[in-house]
Amino acid sequence: MRRLAPVLVAALLVSGCAGFTGERDTVRTAGADGTGPMTFATGRDTTGYIQPLIDKWNRAHPGEPVTLLELPEAADEQRAQMVANLQARSERYDVLGLDVVWTAEFADAGWIVPLDRSMFPLDKLLPPVADTALYQGKLYAVPYTSNAGLLYYRKDILDREHLKPPRTWAELREQASRLGGKYKLDGYAGQFLPYEGLTVNFAEAVHSAGGEILSPDGTKVTLDLRSATTGLDFLVTGLREGWIPQESLSYKEEESRLAFQQGRLLFARNWPHAYGPATRSGIGGKFGVTRLPGPDGPGSSTLGGLNLAISAYSKHQKSALEFIRYFTGLANERSVLTEGSFPPVWAELYDDPALIKRYPYLPVLKQSIMSARPRPVSAKYDQVSLVIASAVSDALTFRRPGDETVATLKQQLSEIIRTP
Template sequence: MFRPLPLAVALLVMAGCTGTGERDGAGPTAGGKGPITFATGRDTTAYLQPLLDRWNQAHPAETVSLIELPEAADEQRAQMVANLQAKSDRYDVLGLDVTMTAEFADSGWIIPLERAAFPLDRFLPPVVETAIYEGKLWAVPYTSNAGLLFYRTDLVRKPPKTWDELRRQALEIQKKHDIQGYAGQFLAYEGLTVNFSEAVQAAGGQLLDPDGTRVTADSGPVETAISRLQQGLREKWIPEEALRYKEEESRLAFQEGRLAFARNWPPAYGPATAPGSAVRGRFAVTRLPGPSVLGGNNLAISAYSKHPQTAQEFIHYFTSLDNQRRVLTDGSFPPVWTELYDDPGLIERFPYLPALKESILAAKRRPASANYNQLSLVIASNVAKALAPPYTESASDVAAALKAELSEVLKTQ
């Protein structure tokens, strides 16, 4: 069942309300209903189109067309921003990485939504928070995400719970079996920001407060995180080639049997179980040695959409319980409905669900800052310098520079 757009929201949308930004242009067409587009990252599992087809068959006058953006969140953001800055109506529904909500809301590129229109009380609480900015709901959670530690069950008796245990096991396995130890996403992009943030969290710290208004990076945890990564590279249980890895490269390295451990998101699980995978039947997943960074994707409505009512009804359909089940079973993406993580049938099919639920509930949200992209660039660039061969950059110098540059960015807000 699809809920119509509440009258209050319809009036708000028709008035062109965009929150803290300003909006020019003709505005939505009368009634706000008609064909729409859905702009989101590349569908690597081919699960999206069947869900769109189901909507289109039931709504022949309000069909949705898929616009696939690049796979990396950084590149998705760049294309969306270019479109929205031009006040283009090409995109109606936007699949936003959770880091983008605050920026897009603050810029007036998306419209606020009425909370009562969506069953948010049945979603994982930390996930809902990623869609809220300055007390308003700006998007609807569609997928969640938390990093997991993939490990070889034929090489590991008991998975590591701490960074020191991970190091010891990786070194032992590398020596005994001539296999690379561990890799995450260490290329200088958002993935490095996430991996480094998790290393800091494993050391008991955090780089920024949840609102992104204050630097909380104590030198101790930051220096520990830098030193641990440098040590792994010097000792070669973190291979140098991992400095070029994004999610796909690290997934393939583990799936092809070249790694004993890998940090990755849950969608990497499905391909590793497929026929032809070198680790099929020989791996499992567990929580990272420390809190993960919370990931995921939210659905928002462009402030320049001509059909915002259809867009909201489509979002309601797309985030429904039935479709959330398909998001998991057909796309291998973590759903946002809490009850799906406790479903015995799904747990049998996806044994990692209990660990993933724990990881999501314990995960740290990335700062809800309109300047998040700039903050992330500062983190990734400084850490990349520290991890460049020969890995001798002073951890204390890097920590001091990182804190100073983050503070400088916050002063400009």
Template sequence: MRWIHAAGRGLLVLVVILTGYVASGARAAEPAGGGRGPLTVATAGDLTSYLGPLLAGWNRTHPGEKVTLVELPDSADEARAQMITDLRGGDRGRFDVLNIDVAWTSEFAAAGWIRPLPRDRFPLGSFLPPVVDTATYDGRLYAVPYVTNAGLLLYRKDVLAREGLAPPRTWAELERTAKTVAPKYGLDGYAGQFLPYEGLTVNAAEAVYSAGGTILGDEGERVTVNSEAAREGVEFLARGVREGWIPQEALTYKEEESKQAFLDGSLLFLRNWPYAYAAASAAGSPLAGKVGVAPLPGPDGPGASVLGGSNLAVNTHARHPDTAARLIAYLTSEPVQRQVLTRGTLPPVRAALYDDPGLIRRFPYLPTLRESVLTAAPRPKSPRYDQVSLVVQAAVQDAMTGRQTPGDAVRRLARELAAVSRR
């Protein structure tokens, strides 16, 4: 999983691009009981080649507050498990700052593993508004958004141009084009990430949200999924498999597999994160110049995406919480966030960067991504999010494979989520 993407690679890159920033711009009031000194930062495995040298940039300008990066496994589940093991160790833990999937904030906060943060310490008003909600729990700020993400619809603009068609804005338009146009060009119609893992939870939530439904309310205390809107969303996915415009193979796709199928010329439409569009449009790609991007469609117009990305949180038992807060302010400053985009190709949380003409010329998908982020919603908030996600995956998979009707799957989902909330 890429957190969407997890990720961009929001989880996979924690301390990104630490050069090119004037340190004084990140300074803020000292927190009570704070302290300065070395830090250890935990993230999932770094898949880039530039992380080490960039960390050296921070360390050169902060010789008394050097950061040591601890790379955990690439797998989000394994990284989460190792973080939790360390956090449960209390003052014996190794990790001071953690780069966590946006969906984990509620779980970590409810467990008391991460400390609440003062809102006035960070430039939250400069962020895209929806991303701030991913960092809160029970009305308090427990993390700071670092990288955001939203699902997009990638499409073969060369094929649609030949047919004189605009990209679909509704599910009906998507279905019709996937069923009638894709076969003419030897393509499958539509795919997302439908293997039962976190990606299926995201795709299912997007379908439910796009239809006007929700899954949980009140920080996971109230189950709201048993609705006509949720049934409509699950039926959209199940119908695609049943009618064949979602290929059976898509039931095995995660982010990378679905991206590769699109790059291989097998798909007309693909739901994925912006990194997939960047890869398909890059020089040397077999689809360079042939790919367009649009917001995800919904029943009656543009739908809703789920927010991906990662947040930066501070261990309750961090050795030097002031340095931790200063590092987070640094990483979320506009100069560093600009480089998160330009050198890391990760979607930044700073709103102004999405309106920068120079950046738009270089990353033409930015206006569409901004629109998608602004209409996106977090995954269901719950202190038991890992269990919530497993329940969603199992029920929606059964609907998509025909083992249950969408209506039965939604009713089962409501029952099982209620049981999770009572634990």
């Protein structure tokens, strides 16, 4: 909690400054028809596939070249840098790569411009993905990549035991406990460090238990004590019984990916990007993926991904619009999968026989995305996420009982939502 306190204070200050109106419309108008060089600010490209796509654009548009500006890998740090830039009304960033859950916040603050939806083939995208780009009925961004959590499992071990991958929390608990001990492996891990990843894991547990955190419009706290406590207890019980290792309390995506592909975990919750590296590791050919389990059957994943938006302070918004249309086109979306190992947003790619042969997890991933639920949608998402991660961390480290944690969290969220 002490570690999060300064960040929370900073986020509160940022949010308090975000609601300006001032010169918003003037700024948009000034850059709406502008063309010229652009900067594309997004998270670090860990696979190196983005620059070749930008190079192709630059060769065809020498008067409107794009420079890739890679921000930190962690989403929290990406957001902090973008917010600092936008609050300063800087024209340095033109195109922004936004976590799907930031659309509401950035649109509400006037930091990104609304787009003409007729210019984009939204009907060809996976429906839940297209919805992440909307705020108050208007299109403010364009989906570029999607994401949904998957359960990675050691198929070789389950096959040896004549078992199918777990569909329920009870099956996961039994297999992780018994087989973990038998094969000298840790049972199960997700992302349990108190940061955005913990918010995601908690939201998945709550949604899988049939609950919600906020109303769809983000104006009411709908956290149900029963379902939220049920979801939280699934994680707390695993840590208390040991089939979730204590080490996982320090895991982000990369740490949990490495633990699984190094053969230290029987089960792991992670995003699809972990699939490619695992196939090239020592467990290549020995693992499989399936949907996340829930209380009574397959659970609900958190819907992730990246949307592209145009900064309200860009002087070259016309060029930025054309670049986004190019970058989110079908050909580049195929590269998102084949070169970047990220889930594309075009629906037809998930039904392509050639791609399914190469990426056999696509049908499972499509099911996971279609049944996924978004994180709480709120213009104050930064505060919401920090409070959730801090509260859940208290429960996972046994500093506060689960039911008390949920009750306190509901009160804290209500205070955030009520604050102007």
